[in-house]
Amino acid sequence: DVKVTQSSRYLVKRTGEKVFLECVQDMDHENMFWYRQDPGLGLRLIYFSYDVKMKEKGDIPEGYSVSREKKERFSLILESASTNQTSMYLCASSLSGGIYEQYFGPGTRLTVT
């Protein structure tokens, strides 16, 4: 079974803090993704990575950066957290190639106060 794990289920941070969200997958997948999910807006892609050290912007990259130093790990960084980044953050992974399904982690609910 593919397993995608995220470092925290719930996180509370203050405005201006630097926040790290970690994602690890154990299936040797090339692709990894970060989404955020907000009521009424569905899932929106923040960044994705198709190989180690490679990244591409998604639909809403502003205010975020990512790091992929190892194939199994993909980190999302909020350089200076703001209240409008309060959201559910979901990580996913898949094999290379667009046809393959994405496997999601359980999500991190981040609250920025």
Added chain:
Amino acid sequence: DAKTTQPTSMDCAEGRAANLPCNHSTISGNEYVYWYRQIHSQGPQYIIHGLKNNETNEMASLIITEDRKSSTLILPHATLRDTAVYYCIVRVVNAGGTSYGKLTFGQGTILTVHP
């Protein structure tokens, strides 16, 4: 990617088949139909996908009309654990490019399975 239309909510009795429709009338030839579901407080879960032929796996069946403008996800014997939001997604599958990985989730159908 083509836009999809799904009913907002549906009910189903436990043990019965749940048939979830999806309209994707603007689908183009190189777009696949994917279904995911999201149980409350969990990440989305892949169910099934197809291009034009009907597909079946251990979770569900996918019926795509001949003109490919609509499809139906069938859960043959719904259980209480199938209560979730079901998303129908249509997307282009490219060999390259940067959009191939993105999934665009709409509002989905809230399926409630009753005892």
